[in-house]
Amino acid sequence: MRASGILMPVFSLPGPFGIGTLGAEAFAFVDFLARARQTYWQILPIGPTGYGDSPYQSFSAFAGNPYFIDYRLLAEDGWLTSDEVPAPVPVGTVDYGALYNERPVILKRAADRLLAEPSKAYTDFCAAQDFWLEDYALFMALKAEQGQAGLADWPDALRTREPSALAAARVRLADAVDYYKAVQFFFYTQWNALKAYANGKGVRLVGDIPIYVSPDSSDLWTHPELFQTDGQMHLTQVAGCPPDAFAADGQLWGNPLYDWPRHEAEHFAWWKQRMKHATSIYDVVRIDHFRGFESYYSIPAGNKTAAGGHWEKGPDRDFINAMHENLGEGGIIAEDLGYLTPEVKAMLSASGYPGMKIMQFAFDSRESGNYLPHTYHRNSVVYTGTHDNVTAEGWRATASPEDVHYACRYLRCAPKDLTEAMIAACLSCVSDMAIIPMADWLHLGAEARINTPSTQGSNWQWRLTTPLTSLLADHIADLTVLYDRAPAAE
Structure with missing residues (x-):
């Protein structure tokens, strides 16, 4: 079934509160997608x-981002008064420091109202999400009590979950725990409403989950036995990628690595729970770094770069079989970028999940893989670029002249038309699904880049300041129909 969609992070939406939210602008974006005849809205982890x-x-593989809660919707539901909703601010890049200081103050007022007389919807939510919610809320309350220190720096008794220390904390921090639970109720109330609206418009949400959890997360704290630790909650090996043409020292992510034999002994119960949750809040789930299930790059904890790591065998087909038993065989996109061995390719083939094709990589002389469109197969998802790439316009401006010339020869276009030619190549190719980043439809340059891997300070900040016009929606719809990717008319 040929279809297409647009990649647009929630935080990149316009809106009056310093970051994109689940409010009016998100609903308006769904309307834009529907007019543009798109089937999918792909986002980043929430x-x-x-x-x-x-x-x-993230602090949790299950929780939602409090920054995405829309104050106006809280006011509509009676959890805030109209004068408690902050005055609008101009749309600019995301200032996470400002959000960190402002958000808890306002959300606390809403939470206090909810908790003064908890609704049935709230108590039902807490009961349904009990498998992660209580632990997450206690983790966040303790983290706040510890001055936001990372898990590795907590006092031993709390870090290692000594029963008496936890019991005392639950009493001491009961109000804070309730606050964090209330915030999650607000998030998921708004998220579920947005998803229902999108689905009603024929738009399916493509979520994104990292393969690994954070070293500073309730997941590691709650289930240390599922990760490579020393028994005292200290990591022994961490995740990353080996050196390549894009990063001379590799990428040192620092995430905990799974104790796969333990997961296998438990029949992948934690992963089944995680995927069941993900497929309940998304229509399709993209799993980041999917190749890590076949084999993973292991770096000794404490290393300064990724250069000293080595490859270890992952669960491979056993994991795939467990997911098929739990979820069926569809609804997953496997992020299979990077160095792919024959074993990884065989695992991906056995899974039946579509892998990813990146149009920029087809013309990048540093990329050893073959991403030329004439090599694609139907069971794949093609992108001009991902959140980790510069925009297509940015690539045209910064790639080597030889690479740009090659792209223009292949796509039969002049350099000034390269972005539109890349988009057309994605939409016209044989891949069942084509996803185009919003910034590429707008022909934006490097200023709209979402993330530069292995860097800090200016990532995850881009927001949409260019109005999305009906003229653009109609242009997207025209190309979508031309290349037979539009949903059937009702």
């Missing part, structure tokens, strides 16, 4: 962001 403000370093 968890609460931690180190470096990265959505791939």
Whole structure:
């Protein structure tokens, strides 16, 4: 079934509160997608962001980001008064420091109202999400009590979950725990309403989950036995990528690595729970770094770069089989970029999940893989670029003249038309699904880049300041129909 969609992070939406939210602008974007005859809205992970403000370093694999809660919707539901909703601010790049200081103050007022007389919807939510919610809320309350220190720096008794220390904390921090639970109720109330609206418009949400959890997360704290630790909650090995043409020292992510034999002994119960949750809040789930299930790059904890790591065998087909048993065989996109061995390719083939094709990589002389469009197969998802790439216009401006010339020869276009030619190549190719970043439809340059891997300070900040016009929606719809990717007319 040929279809297409647009990649647009929630935080990149316009809106009056310093970051994109689940409010009116999100609903308006769904309307834009529907007019543009798009089937999918792909986003980035929606968890609460931690180190470096990265959505791939979250305090929880299950929680939602409090920054995405829309104050106007809280006021509509009676949890805030109209004068408690902050005055609008101009749309600019995301200032996470400002959000960190402002958000808890306002959300606390809403939470206090809810908790003064908890609704049935709230108590039902807490019961349904009990498998992660209580632990997450206690983790966040303790983290706040510890001055936001990372898990590795907590006092031993709390870090290692000594029963008496936890019991005392639950009493001491009961109010804070309730606050964090209330905030999650607000998030998921708004998220579920947006998803229902999108689905009603024929738009399906493509979520994104990191393969690894954060070293500063309730997931590691709650289930240390599932990760490579020394028994005292200290990591022994961490995740990353080896050196390549794009990063001379590799990429040192620092995430905990799974103790795969333990997961296998438990029949992948934690992963089944995680994927069941993900498929309940998204229509399609993209799993980041999918190749890590076949084999993963292991770096000794404490290393300063990724250069000293080595490859270890992952669960491979056993994991795939467990997911098929739990979820069926569809609804997953496997992010299979990077160095792919024959074993990884065989695992991906056995999974039945579509992998990813990146149009920029087809013309990048540093990329050893073959991403030329004539090599694609139907069971794949093609992108001009991802959140980790510069925009197509940015690539045209910064790639080597030889690479740009090659792209223009292949796509039969002049350099000034390269972005539109890349988009057309994505839409016209044989891949069942084509996803185009919003910034590429707008022909924006490097200023609209979302993330530069292995850097900090200016990532995850881009927001949409260019109005999305009906003229643009109609142009997208025209190309979508031309290349047979539009949903059937009702």
